[in-house]
Amino acid sequence: MKAGGRTRRRRPPRAWLGALPLLVFAGLCFGLPAGALLYGAVTRTDPASGTTELTGEHLQRSLQGPYLTSLTGSVELSALTAAIATVFGVLIAQAVVTSRRGALRGAVLTASGVLANFGGIPLAFAFVATLGISGVVTQIGHLDALGWNLYSFTGLTVIYLYFLIPLMVIVVVPALDGLRPQWREAARNNGATAWQYWRHVGLPVLAPSLLGGFVLLFGSAFAAHATAAALVGGSVPLVTLKIADALSGNVLVGQENVALALSLDMIVIAGLVMAVYLPLQRRSSRWLH
Amino acid sequence: MKAPRRTRPRYWRGAVLAVAGLYFITPLLSSFVFTVHVPNQGLTFEAYSGILSADGFTESLFLSLSLAAATIALALLLVVPALVAVRLGPPRLRAVVEIVCMMPLVVPPIALVTGIATVLRWGPDHFSRTPLYQTFLAVQNESFPVVLVLAYTVLALPFVHRSLDAGLRAVDVPTLVEAARNCGASRLQVIVSVILPNLRSSLAGASFLTLALVLGEYTVASLLGFRPFAVWIVSVSGAEARMSVAVSLLSLLITWALLLILSRAGTGPSAPASAGAIPAGAAGAAAIPAAASATPAVGASALPAATTPAAAPIPVPGKE
Numbered sequence: 001m002k003a004g005g006r007t008r009r010r011r012p013p014r015a016w017l018g019a020l021p022l023l024v025f026a027g028l029c030f031g032l033p034a035g036a037l038l039y040g041a042v043t044r045t046d047p048a049s050g051t052t053e054l055t056g057e058h059l060q061r062s063l064q065g066p067y068l069t070s071l072t073g074s075v076e077l078s079a080l081t082a083a084i085a086t087v088f089g090v091l092i093a094q095a096v097v098t099s100r101r102g103a104l105r106g107a108v109l110t111a112s113g114v115l116a117n118f119g120g121i122p123l124a125f126a127f128v129a130t131l132g133i134s135g136v137v138t139q140i141g142h143l144d145a146l147g148w149n150l151y152s153f154t155g156l157t158v159i160y161l162y163f164l165i166p167l168m169v170i171v172v173v174p175a176l177d178g179l180r181p182q183w184r185e186a187a188r189n190n191g192a193t194a195w196q197y198w199r200h201v202g203l204p205v206l207a208p209s210l211l212g213g214f215v216l217l218f219g220s221a222f223a224a225h226a227t228a229a230a231l232v233g234g235s236v237p238l239v240t241l242k243i244a245d246a247l248s249g250n251v252l253v254g255q256e257n258v259a260l261a262l263s264l265d266m267i268v269i270a271g272l273v274m275a276v277y278l279p280l281q282r283r284s285s286r287w288l289h
Numbered sequence: 290m291k292a293p294r295r296t297r298p299r300y301w302r303g304a305v306l307a308v309a310g311l312y313f314i315t316p317l318l319s320s321f322v323f324t325v326h327v328p329n330q331g332l333t334f335e336a337y338s339g340i341l342s343a344d345g346f347t348e349s350l351f352l353s354l355s356l357a358a359a360t361i362a363l364a365l366l367l368v369v370p371a372l373v374a375v376r377l378g379p380p381r382l383r384a385v386v387e388i389v390c391m392m393p394l395v396v397p398p399i400a401l402v403t404g405i406a407t408v409l410r411w412g413p414d415h416f417s418r419t420p421l422y423q424t425f426l427a428v429q430n431e432s433f434p435v436v437l438v439l440a441y442t443v444l445a446l447p448f449v450h451r452s453l454d455a456g457l458r459a460v461d462v463p464t465l466v467e468a469a470r471n472c473g474a475s476r477l478q479v480i481v482s483v484i485l486p487n488l489r490s491s492l493a494g495a496s497f498l499t500l501a502l503v504l505g506e507y508t509v510a511s512l513l514g515f516r517p518f519a520v521w522i523v524s525v526s527g528a529e530a531r532m533s534v535a536v537s538l539l540s541l542l543i544t545w546a547l548l549l550i551l552s553r554a555g556t557g558p559s560a561p562a563s564a565g566a567i568p569a570g571a572a573g574a575a576a577i578p579a580a581a582s583a584t585p586a587v588g589a590s591a592l593p594a595a596t597t598p599a600a601a602p603i604p605v606p607g608k609e
Contacts, residue, residue: 015374015377015378015379016374016378016379016382017374018370018371018373018374018377018378019370019371019374019375019378019382019385019386021366021367021370021371022367022368022370022371022386022389022390023371023385023386023389025367025442026389026390026392026443026446029439029440029442029443030389030392030393030396030401030443032404032408033401033404033405033407033408034396034401034404035404036404036407036408036411037400037403037404037407040407088305088309091301091305092305092306092309095301095302095305095306096306098302099302104306108306110549111313113548114545114548114549115313117498117501117544117548120505120506120507120519121505121507121519121522121523121537122505122519122522122536122537122538122540122541123537123541124537125320125522125526125533125534125537126316126317126319126320126534126537126538126541127316128530128534129316129319129320129322129323129324129534130315130316130319130320130323135319135323136319136322136323137315137319139328161312162312162313162316165309219394222397223397223398223399225397225398225399225507225508226505226506226507226508226519229507229508229511229523230507230523230526240397240399240508243399243400243403244399244508244511244512247402247403247406247512248512256403256406256407256410259403260403260404260407263397263399263400263403263404264400266397266399266400267395267396267397267400270394270395270396270397271395274394274395
């Protein structure tokens with residue numbers, strides 16, 4: 001915060017009224033659905049008598065059988081893609097940061113900003129045209145003979161990286177910029193090898209940013225639904241696909257409450273992710289300014 | 290700043306960038322080849338020429354665009370006054386507004402939809418004999434589903450908040466408001482003719498991001514049973530594989546062009562519309578030397594370093 005600081009003015013009365021519409025809107029359009037979700041996830045209404053009682057049944061069911069498989073599938077896919085994207089994102093960012101061409105930096109960062117904004121349906125179809133059954137690269141490389149299948153866990157991994165890597169580049173470039181050349185020179189003058197510099201100076205300073213970036217990517221991959229829905233439909237067990245199935249009544253009737261419980265599981269996981277991310281973000285700004 | 294002399298050439302950098310370039314360009318090129326080259330027939334541009342006359346294309350695109358316009362208007366109307374109020378009102382308000390705007394990041398879109406669907410089911414279940422029932426029907430009108438506007442506004446809040454908050458950081462709101470009020474301007478006049486002109490690029494940034502979000506949004510719309518653009522693409526993909534790829538490619542390129550214009554204009558997109566990035570703004574802004582902090586004319590992006598190649602001069606190691 002630069003603007004403001006110590007002001008010597010009286011605060012105008014009723015200034016907070018400007019925020020009222022936003023708070024009312026959030027309460028109605030976000031609070032109400034969230035409350036309904038929570039309520040439906042932990043209660044059961046008997047259709048015969050119309051009485052409602054608290055129950056842990058839905059949450060319990062959402063942590064069993066195929067539902068549990070879909071949760072672990074989502075967590076595995078998100079962790080794997082986030083880890084790979086973290087490594088490649090850092091490599092690309094480091095290549096850009098240490099490059100002497102300002103134009104390259106500008107181009108890569110702009111492209112990353114654009115690509116990171118892309119998930120969803122168009123991305124899925126671009127990959128169908130590339131690596132799908134009759135995709136161009138599949139045909140040229142005869143990948144089907146090698147057992148390649150886009151509509152699988154591996155295929156989704158390849159696609160998710162397309163928007164996760166640019167996201168990591170965006171997140172980590174400012175952190176890499178913050179590594180001062182003086183530290184490197186000091187390390188070198190004291191006889192440290194490049195490996196020792198990274199081991200004892202670079203990585204410890206970067207660690208909060210890297211971990212924060214990983215957590216952010218994990219959250220993005222975990223919440224993604226459209227790409228997977230357009231591609232695999234249901235062949236890969238993912239929690240977002242399971243919720244969509246339960247909602248659209250593709251499975252047994254009366255699954256809505258399990259969908260709500262699954263959504264609650266997702267929110268808990270996403271909340272944990274945020275709880276890890278925010279303190280890390282504060283820590284990472286300690287050295288890097 | 291001077292980068293230390295390299296003692297050995299660094300091939301790894303070229304290799305990394307080459308591999309990355311290949312990975313990111315291949316799907317785009319392949320998509321194009323896929324749409325214009327039919328095996329055993331040769332080149333044809335039918336996939337593109339047939340789009341405009343395709344069944345449902347214009348309706349769904351029009352629906353998406355009008356939803357986007359309504360979402361942008363609603364989001365800005367809610368967030369601008371709130372952020373101005375934050376700078377004038379009690380200090381605790383800032384935290385409240387920020388938490389409210391960031392909450393949607395913790396709730397994945399699919400979870401939001403399950404919540405909304407539950408609320409919508411209350412209509413026939415509990416309110417069928419009350420005037421409220423008409424409201425439930427009205428927001429789900431096929432031709433213009435208000436419920437989607439509300440949901441999209443919730444999803445867009447984090448991006449809009451961040452973009453505008455970064456823009457307002459460069460504006461001394463209390464002083465400007467006080468000066469304008471002393472000159473006899475009304476509250477509305479202050480916002481319209483003093484605050485908004487200072488936020489031009491942030492407003493553009495927030496609007497573009499919201500537009501990209503709404504045009505590409507599939508999850509909420511498909512699960513609530515509406516058919517805007519993204520849902521339409523999926524629905525034609527079965528029968529018209531080539532055309533669905535062509536439309537996808539075009540919408541990718543158009544969205545990218547919009548976002549490119551945006552980042553050239555000085556405010557950059559820095560969050561994925563699909564997933565919702567938490568700002569790296571704190572770390573990002575902190576990494577920028579004070580001298581390079583963006584001015585209102587340029588627009589303070591949440592990530593000046595990452596997204597304003599044309600804006601503030603960022604010292605590049607070895608450049609100086």
